[in-house]
Every structure is written in C-alpha cells, then in structure tokens.
Amino acid sequence: DQQVKQNSPSLSVQEGRISILNCDYTNSMFDYFLWYKKYPAEGPTFLISISSIKDKNEDGRFTVFLNKSAKHLSLHIVPSQPGDSAVYFCAASYNNNDMRFGAGTRLTVKP
Amino acid sequence: DSGVTQTPKHLITATGQRVTLRCSPRSGDLSVYWYQQSLDQGLQFLIQYYNGEERAKGNILERFSAQQFPDLHSELNLSSLELGDSALYFCASSVTQGNSPLHFGNGTRLTVT
Numbered sequence: 001d002q003q004v005k006q007n008s009p010s011l012s013v014q015e016g017r018i019s020i021l022n023c024d025y026t027n028s029m030f031d032y033f034l035w036y037k038k039y040p041a042e043g044p045t046f047l048i049s050i051s052s053i054k055d056k057n058e059d060g061r062f063t064v065f066l067n068k069s070a071k072h073l074s075l076h077i078v079p080s081q082p083g084d085s086a087v088y089f090c091a092a093s094y095n096n097n098d099m100r101f102g103a104g105t106r107l108t109v110k111p
Numbered sequence: 112d113s114g115v116t117q118t119p120k121h122l123i124t125a126t127g128q129r130v131t132l133r134c135s136p137r138s139g140d141l142s143v144y145w146y147q148q149s150l151d152q153g154l155q156f157l158i159q160y161y162n163g164e165e166r167a168k169g170n171i172l173e174r175f176s177a178q179q180f181p182d183l184h185s186e187l188n189l190s191s192l193e194l195g196d197s198a199l200y201f202c203a204s205s206v207t208q209g210n211s212p213l214h215f216g217n218g219t220r221l222t223v224t
Contacts, residue, residue: 034213043218046213097166
C-alpha cells in the first residue's frame with residue numbers, strides 16, 4: 001500500500017543549478033508533509049516540512065511546495081551543491097500518526 | 112546527533128533465530144516509531160508507540176513484535192528469522208503535541224544467514 005510515491009529513483013544536476021524532487025500521495029487525510037535527507041550509514045535527517053494549510057515553505061536554499069488538489073509536493077534546492085548529494089525521502093502523516101515514506105530519490109550534484 | 116540511540120549497530124544471526132533491537136528516544140519524546148529499510152528501498156513503517164501504548168500499525172509481520180517501556184525506551188523483537196528479514200531497522204522518536212518531525216537513530220543492520 002504505497003500511500004506516498006516518489007517516481008524518480010534518481011536525479012543528476014549540475015552544481016549551481018536547481019534540483020527539483022517530486023512526490024505524490026494518495027491519502028487525502030494527510031495534513032503534514034516532510035522531506036528528509038539520508039547519507040549512507042546514517043539515519044534520515046529532517047530537512048523541511050509543510051502543513052496542509054500552506055502551499056509553500058522556505059528555509060534557505062530549500063523550498064517545499066504543496067499542491068493539495070493534485071496531491072503533490074516538491075522540494076526545490078537552489079543553488080544545488082555537491083554536499084546535497086544524498087537520498088531524499090518525502091513523508092506524510094495525519095496528526096503525526098503513522099508517518100509514511102516514499103521510496104526515495106537519489107540526488108547527485110556534479111561539480 | 113539526533114539524540115536517538117539504537118543498539119546494536121550490527122547484528123548477524125542465523126535463520127530461525129530471534130533477536131531484539133533496542134531504541135532509546137530523544138529526551139522528552141513520548142512517541143517511538145519503527146521502520147524497516149531493505150536493499151536501498153524506502154522506509155517501510157512497522158509500528159508506532161506513544162507513551163507506552165500502541166498508536167499505529169503498519170506492515171508488521173506476525174513474527175515481529177514491539178513494546179515501549181515505562182522509561183520510554185522501545186524494543187523490536189524479530190523471531191523465526193528468514194533471509195528476507197535482512198535489512199536496516201530504524202527507530203525514530205517525536206513529540207506528538209501536534210505535527211512535529213521524526214528524529215531517527217542510525218539504525219541496526221540485521222543480517223540473517
């Protein structure tokens with residue numbers, strides 16, 4: 001039961017350009033959405049979140065956009081840096097219960 | 112450092128055996144979550160506890176069980192192990208007073224031979 005989907009397993013961008021990672025969800029009850037970053041041999045680390053009452057949240061180089069009608073969210077990284085290379089997971093939950101994760105997108109930022 | 116501690120880091124055992132994975136949440140966090148990640152796949156939600164009580168259940172096998180103790184640490188018990196149970200098992204914690212991010216430990220890598 002894949003309630004959160006990341007359809008792109010990998011993405012490669014040039015340093016300095018924009019990285020756009022996408023995520024779709026099926027459960028309309030979700031009210032809280034997050035992006036996590038994961039390096040090898042470490043647990044996922046929280047990056048940015050957005051509640052369902054907003055459509056955009058920005059934190060430095062990272063911006064998350066939420067389109068509730070399309071059940072779609074995206075993460076924009078501008079400008080991309082080599083240190084951003086990692087696996088990115090989107091996640092969603094309802095009232096912080098039962099948080100579901102996508103399969104992840106491996107981002108490679110080339111110098 | 113997320114403040115979530117998982118032990119052991121690595122575990123190698125044989126099929127049919129039983130193991131226990133341990134998690135200490137961040138100080139003050141009442142909720143504990145368990146996830147399984149197999150072979151570069153996504154994080155599969157197993158189970159969530161809040162202040163000692165089961166709050167939500169995902170695709171957890173009947174051979175697996177978990178509990179959260181009065182001191183809020185949690186254990187995940189895996190029994191009758193199969194080769195396919197080899198995976199990274201992550202624990203995460205959060206303060207569930209409204210929406211808040213989960214904070215993950217570095218995982219326990221289980222290898223079943």
